[in-house]
Amino acid sequence: MTSIDADIVIWLNGLSGNIAAFDNLMRIAASDYMMPLVFSLSMLGLWFSGNNPAQRIRYQLTTLMGISALSIANIVVWLFNIIIERPRPFVEHGDQLTLLFYPPTDPSFPANPVAVGFAVATAAWTINRKFGLWLSAAAALFGFSRMYAGVFYPTDIIGGAVVGIAIYVFTTYLRRFLEPLITGFVRLIRGLSAA
Amino acid sequence: MNTDPGVVRDLFAGHYFLFAFLTSLGAIQIAVSNAGTRGLWLTPYAITTRWFGIVLIVSAIVIFFMQPLWIDGPWAAGSVEADSLTRDWGKASWDELAGARNVNDIHGGLDGVKQTGWFSLAAVAAFVVSAIVGTLTIEFLSRAQRNSSGDQDSEMTDGLAGLTDRSYLSIQPESWRNFRADIGELWRNGVSEADSWNLIKSILGRSSK
Numbered sequence A: 001m002t003s004i005d006a007d008i009v010i011w012l013n014g015l016s017g018n019i020a021a022f023d024n025l026m027r028i029a030a031s032d033y034m035m036p037l038v039f040s041l042s043m044l045g046l047w048f049s050g051n052n053p054a055q056r057i058r059y060q061l062t063t064l065m066g067i068s069a070l071s072i073a074n075i076v077v078w079l080f081n082i083i084i085e086r087p088r089p090f091v092e093h094g095d096q097l098t099l100l101f102y103p104p105t106d107p108s109f110p111a112n113p114v115a116v117g118f119a120v121a122t123a124a125w126t127i128n129r130k131f132g133l134w135l136s137a138a139a140a141l142f143g144f145s146r147m148y149a150g151v152f153y154p155t156d157i158i159g160g161a162v163v164g165i166a167i168y169v170f171t172t173y174l175r176r177f178l179e180p181l182i183t184g185f186v187r188l189i190r191g192l193s194a195a
Numbered sequence B: 001m002n003t004d005p006g007v008v009r010d011l012f013a014g015h016y017f018l019f020a021f022l023t024s025l026g027a028i029q030i031a032v033s034n035a036g037t038r039g040l041w042l043t044p045y046a047i048t049t050r051w052f053g054i055v056l057i058v059s060a061i062v063i064f065f066m067q068p069l070w071i072d073g074p075w076a077a078g079s080v081e082a083d084s085l086t087r088d089w090g091k092a093s094w095d096e097l098a099g100a101r102n103v104n105d106i107h108g109g110l111d112g113v114k115q116t117g118w119f120s121l122a123a124v125a126a127f128v129v130s131a132i133v134g135t136l137t138i139e140f141l142s143r144a145q146r147n148s149s150g151d152q153d154s155e156m157t158d159g160l161a162g163l164t165d166r167s168y169l170s171i172q173p174e175s176w177r178n179f180r181a182d183i184g185e186l187w188r189n190g191v192s193e194a195d196s197w198n199l200i201k202s203i204l205g206r207s208s209k
Helices: A002-014 A020-029 A034-048 A053-083 A112-127 A129-148 A154-191 B005-035 B046-069 B094-100 B112-141 B143-148 B172-194 B199-203
Strands: B073-076 B088-090
Touching (some): A002 A129, A002 A154, A020 A034, A020 B094, A034 A053, A034 A129, A034 B112, A053 A112, A053 A154, A112 A129, A112 A154, A154 B172, B005 B046, B005 B073, B005 B112, B046 B094, B073 B094
Antiparallel strands (some): B073 B088
């Protein structure tokens, strides 16, 4: 499995250097600032969407779930990183890869940006299938670009996606226990005319 | 050239805040124009508000990723894949622009926690600006329109629902009244309902169930 994983990254990264515009596009997609902002803006936009009070409260509760899932996903990835200290592809196969991104110092598995992206995308998917699919595509592109850049293995990406989706499902389960508080929190923000 | 990460972080924080503020403002404008929340529109019309939102987001992305062309920072010379600490301080060239912003957080880039903090601040600022400009739009620019269409007494609602045809300022009395009622009700009923393990009661020293 590790060999197939490495072969895919080496092959994919080997495509870099042929089309400069594509390499640059991947550098921007892999950026720490681009896709995370897309995920944050999607949740911000969802909070202010909704054409009637019932739809609005549903969107706002989903936004809170998405943000909570995002935070929990970060913690779960951090725990995974402690347990499974998988080195990055450029550490193990540095001589075969052209790094298109700065060399991250944290372990590789699972991919944190992908976990966060899929947690948000799953939240969006529960509201609107098309919206969710667009965000899933953005999360997948984020993962692909990092793989193309030589900083993640394919299994890191798959692991990240699974963690993100699973954490969202877990968060919605957790919501049942905190329900009066969560709806109450939205009502308090409504007092500031922001919900 | 080794640059102090603190200096790089300050530079990034300023740039990122502007980026997050403009894109947040754009996202809010697109959302409220679709939802018909006129009290937060930056322009009097839905279509112009929506397009203004799109322009804000696109402009912010272009500005953020092109700033290294005219502002000195840790993105000059050296390859973009090089360790971000070893890059020179200066302006980026067109060839290196796409990777110029890829600076490791240990070398002054913003980590997830800092980005969350700055984004939250930017989103609140974008909401405040929307509320202020939306109030001006409703109170002044639409006055003639409202006069010609007669009485506008709408259902007294608070929150975003109340902003459909009223300004942020004008719904504050209801919002504040409901806020006080809600916080009391939440404390009396919501907390005890959610506290199935009697954790809060135990902390406060009261008897458990």
